[in-house]
Amino acid sequence: MNTTVLRAGRVLDPSRGVDEVADVVIERGRITRVGKDAGRDVTGEGVREVDATGLWVVPGFVDLHVHLRDPGHEYKEDIASGLDAAAAGGFTTVCPMANTAPVNDTRAITETMVARAAAHGGTRLRPIAAITKGLRGDELTEMADLREAGAVGVSDDGRCVMNASVMRRAMEYARTFDLLITQHCEDHHLTRDAQMHEGEVATRLGLRGWPREAEDIIVARDLILAERTGARYHVAHVSSLGSVRLLREAKSRGLRVSAEVTPHHLTLTDEAVVGYRTCCKVNPPLRTEADRRALIEALADGTIDCIATDHAPHSPLEKDCEFEAAAVGINGLETTVPTLLALVEAGHLSASRLVEALTIAPARLLPDADAGSLRVGAPADLALIDPGRRWTVTKDALRSRSHNTPLLDQEVAGRVLLTLVAGEVAHELRTQ
Amino acid sequence: MSGGFHHRHLLGVEGLTATDVLHLLDTAEAFFAVSRRPVRKVPTLRGKTVINLFYEASTRTRTSFELAGKRLSADVVNMSVAASSVKKGETLYDTCKTLEAMQPDVVVMRHGASGAPHFIASRLRCAVINAGDGMHEHPTQALLDAFTIRRAKGRLDGLTVAICGDVAHSRVARSDALLLRLFGCTVRVVAPRTLLPDGIESTGVEVYDRLEPALDGADVVMVLRIQRERLEGALLPSLREYARTFGLGPRQLAWAKPDAIVMHPGPMNRGVEIDTTVADGPKSVVLDQVEAGVAVRMAALYLLAGERRGEGDGVHEPASEG
Numbered sequence: 001m002n003t004t005v006l007r008a009g010r011v012l013d014p015s016r017g018v019d020e021v022a023d024v025v026i027e028r029g030r031i032t033r034v035g036k037d038a039g040r041d042v043t044g045e046g047v048r049e050v051d052a053t054g055l056w057v058v059p060g061f062v063d064l065h066v067h068l069r070d071p072g073h074e075y076k077e078d079i080a081s082g083l084d085a086a087a088a089g090g091f092t093t094v095c096p097m098a099n100t101a102p103v104n105d106t107r108a109i110t111e112t113m114v115a116r117a118a119a120h121g122g123t124r125l126r127p128i129a130a131i132t133k134g135l136r137g138d139e140l141t142e143m144a145d146l147r148e149a150g151a152v153g154v155s156d157d158g159r160c161v162m163n164a165s166v167m168r169r170a171m172e173y174a175r176t177f178d179l180l181i182t183q184h185c186e187d188h189h190l191t192r193d194a195q196m197h198e199g200e201v202a203t204r205l206g207l208r209g210w211p212r213e214a215e216d217i218i219v220a221r222d223l224i225l226a227e228r229t230g231a232r233y234h235v236a237h238v239s240s241l242g243s244v245r246l247l248r249e250a251k252s253r254g255l256r257v258s259a260e261v262t263p264h265h266l267t268l269t270d271e272a273v274v275g276y277r278t279c280c281k282v283n284p285p286l287r288t289e290a291d292r293r294a295l296i297e298a299l300a301d302g303t304i305d306c307i308a309t310d311h312a313p314h315s316p317l318e319k320d321c322e323f324e325a326a327a328v329g330i331n332g333l334e335t336t337v338p339t340l341l342a343l344v345e346a347g348h349l350s351a352s353r354l355v356e357a358l359t360i361a362p363a364r365l366l367p368d369a370d371a372g373s374l375r376v377g378a379p380a381d382l383a384l385i386d387p388g389r390r391w392t393v394t395k396d397a398l399r400s401r402s403h404n405t406p407l408l409d410q411e412v413a414g415r416v417l418l419t420l421v422a423g424e425v426a427h428e429l430r431t432q
Numbered sequence: 433m434s435g436g437f438h439h440r441h442l443l444g445v446e447g448l449t450a451t452d453v454l455h456l457l458d459t460a461e462a463f464f465a466v467s468r469r470p471v472r473k474v475p476t477l478r479g480k481t482v483i484n485l486f487y488e489a490s491t492r493t494r495t496s497f498e499l500a501g502k503r504l505s506a507d508v509v510n511m512s513v514a515a516s517s518v519k520k521g522e523t524l525y526d527t528c529k530t531l532e533a534m535q536p537d538v539v540v541m542r543h544g545a546s547g548a549p550h551f552i553a554s555r556l557r558c559a560v561i562n563a564g565d566g567m568h569e570h571p572t573q574a575l576l577d578a579f580t581i582r583r584a585k586g587r588l589d590g591l592t593v594a595i596c597g598d599v600a601h602s603r604v605a606r607s608d609a610l611l612l613r614l615f616g617c618t619v620r621v622v623a624p625r626t627l628l629p630d631g632i633e634s635t636g637v638e639v640y641d642r643l644e645p646a647l648d649g650a651d652v653v654m655v656l657r658i659q660r661e662r663l664e665g666a667l668l669p670s671l672r673e674y675a676r677t678f679g680l681g682p683r684q685l686a687w688a689k690p691d692a693i694v695m696h697p698g699p700m701n702r703g704v705e706i707d708t709t710v711a712d713g714p715k716s717v718v719l720d721q722v723e724a725g726v727a728v729r730m731a732a733l734y735l736l737a738g739e740r741r742g743e744g745d746g747v748h749e750p751a752s753e754g
Contacts (some may be wrong), residue, residue, distance in 0.1 A: 154673075199630055199631045200634040200635070202630070202631075203606075203630060203631045204631070204634055204635065206565070206566050206567035206568025206603060207546050207547075207568075209630055211547075211630075275550070276547030276550050317523075321525060322543070322547060322548040323525050323546065323547045323551075324546065324566065350511060
């Protein structure tokens with residue numbers, strides 16, 4: 001089908017400051033017209049017409065931080081199931097992290113991932129390769145090669161580059177090739193055997209604590225290094241109010257740094273762990289209400305640039321066990337919309353800022369400016385959302401191979417009905 | 433037995449009310465006499481099966497549970513699982529299913545991971561007693577401590593209790609503090625700051641840096657065991673310095689009330705956290721604690737296995753279960 005028209009939806013496109021009822025016309029994979037009644041005369045045979053009345057039409061979401069477990073841990077997720085889950089959640093571009101097996105630290109692995117994604121189709125996959133070989137924190141990867149193979153950034157996610165000298169050189173080298181360098185900020189010396197946020201709840205549960213300072217210390221150090229090196233430095237999954245404070249200060253001085261926050265850190269606290277709920281065991285850990293409020297405020301005012309899910313699928317083998325043996329991670333791709341619409345509903349975040357943080361804000365951190373916008377001429381990557389649609393997060397309702405979410409079997413509001421990538425259907429909700 | 437004990441499991445002091453605790457202690461009083469008779473056995477739990485599932489080495493707690501079960505005429509079997517073989521071997525989930533198939537009435541579990549008994553309790557049809565989980569809880573220890581205190585002091589309410597030592601890693605301290613707070617006791621903890629957990633104040637205990645003010649006016653002095661592992665990870669510079677600054681000797685004990693009692697969950701490191709003369713002195717109730725342990729565990733087994741009315745009887749589970 002060459003032409004699609006979405007009629008009379010609420011078009012939310014923060015890249016152009018648009019929030020209005022309008023039509024969106026798509027021809028040959030690109031957006032050709034946007035505006036009130038822009039699609040009035042687009043009709044007839046071969047035209048796919050969608051009544052978007054009462055629905056949101058948004059640019060496809062961009063996620064700078066997912067784990068698709070492929071290659072290496074396909075029993076948890078693979079590129080096909082991960083991209084399907086992404087499309088079901090409204091994401092049209094996802095950036096898988098390098099902690100695969102083998103680690104994505106060489107051109108061959110990056111190319112394999114890109115090829116597998118291309119073979120599957122749907123949501124676009126743009127890998128983030130490793131900063132150091134084997135994520136070991138000592139030798140740099142061949143970043144020029146990785147970039148040519150399709151990597152859009154580098155990160156040792158899951159591991160922090162602990163050695164300040166290595167991190168400095170990594171920033172300098174990444175800057176040379178204009179690669180985003182994303183740090184998983186965790187001073188591992190402070191988090192040995194840690195299970196959850198250090199504080200009253202951890203003390204009550206008898207679980208070893210994970211202090212905020214483990215994150216803050218690395219954020220502070222890296223901001224100092226970023227200032228010196230001029231690198232495009234990005235803080236992964238900010239979880240603490242201390243990091244927020246440091247980022248705000250750095251940005252006020254004009255540093256080229258950015259940050260992301262996950263839906264779970266915006267909506268849950270360490271109290272969610274009570275009952276030894278392994279589905280809420282995550283790195284960085286869920287922290288306190290004060291942290292959560294600071295994160296929401298920082299997202300609202302732009303101190304935190306964007307939302308990233310840190311989608312971390314696991315099988316029951318890693319989660320249906322005692323808390324200390326459980327793996328860290330929460331699935332995010334398919335529950336982002338209902339999770340975050342609740343924040344909009346509660347008045348903590350505007351709808352346009354939410355969409356911005358999921359679309360153009362992360363897209364700006366990618367090497368080209370194509371994603372995250374509904375401007376005329378852009379590839380037709382978009383999502384159609386029913387913000388009021390209630391559904392239950394059952395295993396059957398999820399496309400991911402993993403059902404690793406605290407929302408499992410809960411009823412939520414807000415669902416993605418249709419996702420297009422370059423005008424092609426990547427996801428369409430069939431029921432009802 | 434009036435009132436009844438409306439819990440399916442005994443996973444922690446958290447979730448118990450003062451009434452529950454008193455019911456357990458009163459039941460334990462009735463069983464206390466059994467262990468002092470010439471024939472130390474009653475037929476109460478004949479035909480019931482108790483499995484002691486111990487993932488951590490334990491001599492006294494396991495023996496105490498074993499004796500408690502046997503004195504109630506239950507069939508008691510011990511399963512000791514070495515922690516190292518667990519890593520290669522079956523998951524806790526599979527162990528649960530295996531145990532289930534053996535149709536036990538009570539599983540008594542000790543495990544190095546906090547919350548492990550809660551995990552199996554949510555997956556087993558039988559009752560589960562937590563015999564110590566990680567750094568979380570050790571409810572029967574708190575109950576036997578309460579039993580011992582009540583016998584020595586004639587009451588539990590309104591006492592001042594000083595807990596000295598490695599509170600951060602102690603499940604005993606957590607359970608004791610929770611229980612004593614139920615009875616309006618003033619609970620003080622005293623230790624080097626490296627051995628105090630974050631947010632401990634919010635649990636309602638008072639924190640002290642020095643022994644003298646912590647012991648001043650105390651009715652009960654509880655001494656915790658210092659483990660050698662604490663020398664790693666820069667928690668303590670030496671046992672020598674710990675003994676000198678936080679060890680309980682006669683001079684320190686004089687700061688407490690004249691009729692204060694001294695408790696220790698064992699095993700003791702004589703000369704480290706407790707001086708030999710104090711451990712063997714007239715104020716020490718350490719061996720009373722051991723004797724109380726059997727009675728309290730008989731009470732717990734009886735209330736969970738003996739009074740059970742089968743499945744779906746409407747008994748509610750503690751809120752801490754996941």
